[in-house]
Amino acid sequence: MNEQAVGQEKLDKLKIGISIGDINGIGLEVIIKTLSNPKIINFCVPVLYGSSKIVSYHKNIVGLDFLFQQIRNAERVFPDRVNVVNCWQENVNIVLGKPTDVSGKYAYQALEWAVKELKAGYIDALVTAPINKEAMQMANFPFPGHTEYLTQELANGKESLMLMVSDTLRIGVATNHLPLREVAGKVSKELISRKLKTFEETLRVDFGIDRPIIAVLGMNPHAGDGGVLGDEDDRIIRPAIIECKKNGMLVMGPFPADGFFGSGYYKKFDGILAIYHDQGLIPFKLLAFGSGINYTAGLSAIRTSPDHGTAYDIAGKNEADPDSFREALFMAIELAKNRKEYYGDRANALVRRSKIKSENGVEEEEEEDLEDEIDDVLEEDQAYEEEGYDEEEQL
Structure with missing residues (x-):
């Protein structure tokens, strides 16, 4: 040869x-x-x-x-x-x-x-x-x-993100390989905001999604249930989501993780941010084991x-x-x-x-169509939370 x-x-x-x-x-x-x-x-x-x-x-x-x-x-x-x-x-x-x-x-x-x-x-x-x-x-x-x-x-000093990827799922993990007893002390508004920024940029740049919609899971059972089961979701995670929205990102949550996956609601999002390792990897491996991969974003x-x-x-x-x-x-x-x-x-x-x-109205029409689509998801999001909490109160 x-x-x-x-x-x-x-x-x-x-x-x-x-x-x-x-x-x-x-x-x-x-x-x-x-x-x-x-x-x-x-x-x-x-x-x-x-x-x-x-x-x-x-x-x-x-x-x-x-x-x-x-x-x-x-x-x-x-x-x-x-x-x-x-x-x-x-x-x-x-x-x-x-x-x-x-x-x-x-x-x-x-x-x-x-x-x-x-x-x-x-x-x-x-x-x-x-x-x-x-x-x-x-x-x-x-x-x-x-x-x-x-x-x-x-x-290079930026925030990385462990991301599990399949044909139908992209689940990021905010705290990587961290013992469960250390998760609460690690989670902060700043950390969640940085992870979401990395996630959004990765979905745009590496996956070619122009305006990705990201869901964030709650840290506590029932996403804290209004503070009854922990206040981290209202005190830390929700403010991080609000901050990211103000910066132009399409982020929703925090969602109770069990109902989010059990209802199939995860299918509506381009990416999902889990707070800790098993919260993200258990549903991922149940839904995509053998066909999924691990990607380090950022x-x-x-x-x-x-x-x-x-x-x-x-x-x-x-x-x-x-x-x-x-x-x-x-x-x-x-x-x-x-x-x-x-x-x-x-x-x-x-x-x-x-x-x-320069093409009259084209940009505006595209923005209006996207906003209509986002509004539909937001309405479903609100209905999902209300139904989810009603169901949980019966348990």
């Missing part, structure tokens, strides 16, 4: 970096199952960060025809191959199905290398395979998870991951379903393209805006 590595200037596809995650889990299994499909190369140039030896080990378990090309870094890649950056050369002891300091160390090392090249512009987006928090702590990883580490490295670059963990119980058994990882890969491609198009279009924004304003 005479194929040569090429730089970005000769590529017509995005380079998608993939950190291999915990070597004792199912990460490389779902990666190999996804990338062994030859059609993947039509959509992107995959760049794995890890070790060719580790990849070969897991390739033998999966038993698929999986060819890859070793490279020094992603500045120059083989455009029609899976590329592997060797982040270490030494042999590594793999203990399938168990967290070890070794698996934590090399997951951390692969992630660091991938982020370094993402910041350098060598890759266009990052997909992270699952890590195990216990193993990472053994390796002195000083963060609760990927989200917090990536926020430090890529948020970063300077695109990062996605599958919505499952290391699944030690099936590691090495060739039983892992690659669907969520595949979704994470394609979502990374889509969001990276959307963001590039958005900022490319902004260069012509003044010209387009002037043209729209």
Whole structure:
């Protein structure tokens, strides 16, 4: 084969970096199952960060025809191959199905290398395979998870947001990986306002929704029930929502979480902000497990991951379903393209805006139609709250 590595200037596809995650889990299994499909190369140039030896080990378990090309870094890649950056050369002891300091160390090392090249512009987006928090702590990883580490490295001082995404749901989590006993002390008007600002910008820029409508869930049962079950919803969350509305955002709530999902009311919104981890992830995984992905909003670059963990119980058994990882890969491609198009279009924004304003009544009519739609949702919102509270009083 005479194929040569090429730089970005000769590529017509995005380079998608993939950190291999915990070597004792199912990460490389779902990666190999996804990338062994030859059609993947039509959509992107995959760049794995890890070790060719580790990849070969897991390739033998999966038993698929999986060819890859070793490279020094992603500045120059083989455009029609899976590329592997060797982040270490030494042999590594793999203990399938168990967290070890070794698996934590090399997951951390692969992630660091991938982020370094993402910041350098060598890759266009990052997909992270699952890590195990216990193993990472053994390796002195000083963060609760990927989200917090990536926020430090890529948020540039802005507020990030853990966002679970499927075809029909986008659920953000205001307090990330935080023990439940610490949630109330963490929640503030300022935090909710910052998270909503990040959420709204992400929906516009990365998901292409011009004027997204966001629902906010209540922190307490029944959203506090008028202060009977806690005053945080009225004292903190509602003022944050009002402030965001004054700044032109379309935000509603706080909604009692149980009835909000149980009634199907969630379908009316472009995004939903949950206050704490399980409040958002339990309904998400019930409604979208296996087809959903994790996206870190608010970063300077695109990062996605599958919505499952290391699944030690099936590691090495060739039983892992690659669907969520595949979704994470394609979502990374889509969001990276959307963001590039958005900022490319902004260069012509003044010209387009002037043209729209010169067309008599067009802009005004579009605004009126949108306001009518928002009014309909607001009326349903009020009716929902009244019916919900009536029902709850009977319990």
